[in-house]
Amino acid sequence: MSNASLDGKSISIEDAYRRAAQILAGAKFPLIAGLGADVAGARAAILLAERLRGAYDHLASGDSLADIDTIRSFGMFTTTPNEARVRADVVLLIGPGLAGHWPGLFERLALDKPPRHGANAGKPRKIVWLGPKRGEGKIDGGEVKTIAAAPHEISGVLAAWRARLGGRPVALEPAKVKATDALVSTLKEARFGVAVWAAGAGLDALAVEMLQGLVTELNATTRFTGVPLGARSGAAGVNQTSGWMTGFPPRTGFGRGYPEHDPWRFEAGRLVESGEAAAALWISAYDGEPPPWGEADIPTITLAPAGAAPERGLYIEVGRPGRDHDAVEFAPEAGGLALRPAAAPSLRPSVASVIAAIGAKFPEDSPC
Amino acid sequence: MLTKLSGGRVVDPATGKDGVGDVWFENGHIVAPPFDSAPHADYDVSGHVVMAGAIDIHSHIAGGNVNTARLLLPELHRSIRARLSGTPLSTAKWSTFETGRIYAQMGFTTVVEPAMAPHHALQTHLELADTPIIDTGALTVLGNDDFLLRMLRAGESENAIIDYVARTVDATRSLGLKCINPGGVEGFKENMRVFGLDDEVPFYGVTSRKIFQTLQRATQKLGIHHPLHLHMNNLGIAGNIDTALATIDAAQGLPLHLAHVQFYAYGKEGKNGFSSAAAAFAEKINANKNVTVDIGAVMFSQTVTISSDVLKQFNSLAGAIPKKGAIFDGDANGGGIVPYAYKVSNFYNAVQWIAGLELFLLVDDPAQVFFTTDHPNGGPFTSYPELFALLMSADLRRQWMERLPAEALEGTLLPTLTREYTLNEIAVMSRSGAAKLFGFTDRGALRPGAIADVAVYKDQRDKAGMFRKAAYVFKNGQLIVKDGETTRYTRGKTLRTRPVYDTAIERRLDGYYDDLYGLPLSVFDLPDAALPNFDAFAEVSCRQ
Numbered sequence: 001m002s003n004a005s006l007d008g009k010s011i012s013i014e015d016a017y018r019r020a021a022q023i024l025a026g027a028k029f030p031l032i033a034g035l036g037a038d039v040a041g042a043r044a045a046i047l048l049a050e051r052l053r054g055a056y057d058h059l060a061s062g063d064s065l066a067d068i069d070t071i072r073s074f075g076m077f078t079t080t081p082n083e084a085r086v087r088a089d090v091v092l093l094i095g096p097g098l099a100g101h102w103p104g105l106f107e108r109l110a111l112d113k114p115p116r117h118g119a120n121a122g123k124p125r126k127i128v129w130l131g132p133k134r135g136e137g138k139i140d141g142g143e144v145k146t147i148a149a150a151p152h153e154i155s156g157v158l159a160a161w162r163a164r165l166g167g168r169p170v171a172l173e174p175a176k177v178k179a180t181d182a183l184v185s186t187l188k189e190a191r192f193g194v195a196v197w198a199a200g201a202g203l204d205a206l207a208v209e210m211l212q213g214l215v216t217e218l219n220a221t222t223r224f225t226g227v228p229l230g231a232r233s234g235a236a237g238v239n240q241t242s243g244w245m246t247g248f249p250p251r252t253g254f255g256r257g258y259p260e261h262d263p264w265r266f267e268a269g270r271l272v273e274s275g276e277a278a279a280a281l282w283i284s285a286y287d288g289e290p291p292p293w294g295e296a297d298i299p300t301i302t303l304a305p306a307g308a309a310p311e312r313g314l315y316i317e318v319g320r321p322g323r324d325h326d327a328v329e330f331a332p333e334a335g336g337l338a339l340r341p342a343a344a345p346s347l348r349p350s351v352a353s354v355i356a357a358i359g360a361k362f363p364e365d366s367p368c
Numbered sequence: 369m370l371t372k373l374s375g376g377r378v379v380d381p382a383t384g385k386d387g388v389g390d391v392w393f394e395n396g397h398i399v400a401p402p403f404d405s406a407p408h409a410d411y412d413v414s415g416h417v418v419m420a421g422a423i424d425i426h427s428h429i430a431g432g433n434v435n436t437a438r439l440l441l442p443e444l445h446r447s448i449r450a451r452l453s454g455t456p457l458s459t460a461k462w463s464t465f466e467t468g469r470i471y472a473q474m475g476f477t478t479v480v481e482p483a484m485a486p487h488h489a490l491q492t493h494l495e496l497a498d499t500p501i502i503d504t505g506a507l508t509v510l511g512n513d514d515f516l517l518r519m520l521r522a523g524e525s526e527n528a529i530i531d532y533v534a535r536t537v538d539a540t541r542s543l544g545l546k547c548i549n550p551g552g553v554e555g556f557k558e559n560m561r562v563f564g565l566d567d568e569v570p571f572y573g574v575t576s577r578k579i580f581q582t583l584q585r586a587t588q589k590l591g592i593h594h595p596l597h598l599h600m601n602n603l604g605i606a607g608n609i610d611t612a613l614a615t616i617d618a619a620q621g622l623p624l625h626l627a628h629v630q631f632y633a634y635g636k637e638g639k640n641g642f643s644s645a646a647a648a649f650a651e652k653i654n655a656n657k658n659v660t661v662d663i664g665a666v667m668f669s670q671t672v673t674i675s676s677d678v679l680k681q682f683n684s685l686a687g688a689i690p691k692k693g694a695i696f697d698g699d700a701n702g703g704g705i706v707p708y709a710y711k712v713s714n715f716y717n718a719v720q721w722i723a724g725l726e727l728f729l730l731v732d733d734p735a736q737v738f739f740t741t742d743h744p745n746g747g748p749f750t751s752y753p754e755l756f757a758l759l760m761s762a763d764l765r766r767q768w769m770e771r772l773p774a775e776a777l778e779g780t781l782l783p784t785l786t787r788e789y790t791l792n793e794i795a796v797m798s799r800s801g802a803a804k805l806f807g808f809t810d811r812g813a814l815r816p817g818a819i820a821d822v823a824v825y826k827d828q829r830d831k832a833g834m835f836r837k838a839a840y841v842f843k844n845g846q847l848i849v850k851d852g853e854t855t856r857y858t859r860g861k862t863l864r865t866r867p868v869y870d871t872a873i874e875r876r877l878d879g880y881y882d883d884l885y886g887l888p889l890s891v892f893d894l895p896d897a898a899l900p901n902f903d904a905f906a907e908v909s910c911r912q
Contacts, residue, residue, distance in 0.1 A: 071436070071692075072442055072692070075695075076694050078697070082699055083557075083698065085885065110886070117557075118558060191558070223557060223558070223559050245498065246460045246463055247442070247462045328490065328494070328898050331891065341897070
């Protein structure tokens, strides 16, 4: 069985590379999207977009940009999960389904154990969870104070905390003001507090900014910082790679021969639906997530693991990063980029090697 | 291919040359003039200055903190022009690709990133691997890491500490050690907002003095060429000249490199309580030949400060321009990214500008003082040509001084300093001296056997223009810049040093990482498989 197909019918891999090269080199404005890849795959994809004067976007940019927009419009306090593990005496969890965004989260933060460093070393941590899912706010061995809030209510609750921290009045009934003040005291009394959130849990940029505003103001008298869990499908590593290669995160285009970043203009779904993109290379090597757009009447090439072949368009199978092949990606347990050796090495090609193979088939007069 | 550069003014302090002559190279190395061969390529460089490729000893060009700065400030780096063919992303402003291109165009062929966090070394190396043309290297940051502080608290033997230092330098593939506000960054995690040379780190009971002295001795014992590269306490604070002088007194007579010293040359004189103390600082440097410094000169421009001195950066947040910043409490040092605009009309910025130039002009030996703006902290590296010009012209300095607030000049020496750097002194500072500081024996000189990294500048009155766009730059003998434009990419090497250590320290570290983090040490390692350029490392040998 071949590992490439066209409209669901098996074709040879050489044929697939040649057709992919024709589609991309022939497109006036190609889009490279999905970008669910390791660092090497992202790097190859961005260089390809640059070569073709196309645009690139990541499938979870919407989530990533909640954090990035907060950084670039306001600023941000962050730490690593490991520093939170060893030092955090107060942990503020924010939003539903945090462990879904990183299954290893609670093991890494070791919330059931006291911090090892700092003024409150050896004492149980204080854990507050704002807006957990129903029944979620329990951690084995740790006592969690939960505060119910739907995702869209979180920034309002944080705003009330921030107001009380600054000694300003809030329009709440007296009992709630009292409870808010008690909570704010817990935050203020932290010696090294850490807020943990995932933008993908429904927090928009204003909610993240409200949280960071609170953290900033807490730092006037004590230490408080944050751990962003980031977005799915290798987003954190792709954002870093994009940053050093072009200066910008994804949603960046090269139409003028240099990178321009515009979160609206270069959003993949918009480029496809508006007809601006003339062809698409969709990359989703981690889990084969399909594109967000429906029937696109532009030629599409999909790079995804086995089982994720679309019914229409060109498909080339790739291995899963860190499973089929060694991969450098953002490793949350390390708080940075790290090598994930292949867990089940196979001959399935990496995104980077497929892009190299496609690039080798470009017509000679195509730009480089 | 045998190449000859004919009839240029060869300025090469390493060989004592300063006069018209020829430079020959073949197969990537400088060669002696052959008796019987004609060159395959002969460049007439009469009217030009020929130097070895320049070496920047301290420039923040790679790593997570630099990348955070890129993402923090999209408005500071909008690109404006398409790149030339064959040089992808070379006009993507502030990309690693543009960094390599612009350094090359200025005749720089080796650049050292001075602040690599051990737990984030992989990203630094990936960024350096994506920086074309130039050779690079990095310094590993220790001094706020729990493991070292624990060893000091427990009074462990110097040998144990040396093994840890050597293992860390080796594992992170660096050129040596940097120490950034030793103990102060750990103190900031415990809510200290100032931290001096003799303050104790909470819960460890060790002082900054002890931490840096320990690392200084370890560096010497291991034979690492580059002396401990120290970012002192109290950066940027009025009166911190006292810290600087006391640090030099604490240097035990051993080699010590003090980073971006302009930021420590501040007294408390005058009605604003802020003054240049460069004269006292320079006198101290002149009297202590074991000390080398780089300046970290301030150039008037919008820039961003990137530093692993998280305490200092937190204190700078309130004055950020534009008003935003990122504070990262790392596993050890972390980082703080705070944008700032140095303005010619601002009294404090003017004093900083004056202090930097005074230090350059008052330190006698150009082999003791190095050329930096602490890119991008005092100004971007692209402002180097303007700084060279200021050092070479008292008249140009006078023109600039006319634009400064008059009170900034009160009590300063700068208006009286007539020294003008010669091309030879520029070459000592940026070539031969820089190579010596890192133990590079294959560069910074045009002697036969050295790699053929050569910069050719058209001699002209406009010194900034001369150094901004080299007429020719050869990297490993290959022409990569012509008339100030990069014509193609080559792939640089990353330079590292490999001190020897007892591998028993690795078993101990494994136990430590397992106990504290529940992780294997290897999570933070840099195996060849992680590095696209694993075959492009070159070793700088330790002293025997």
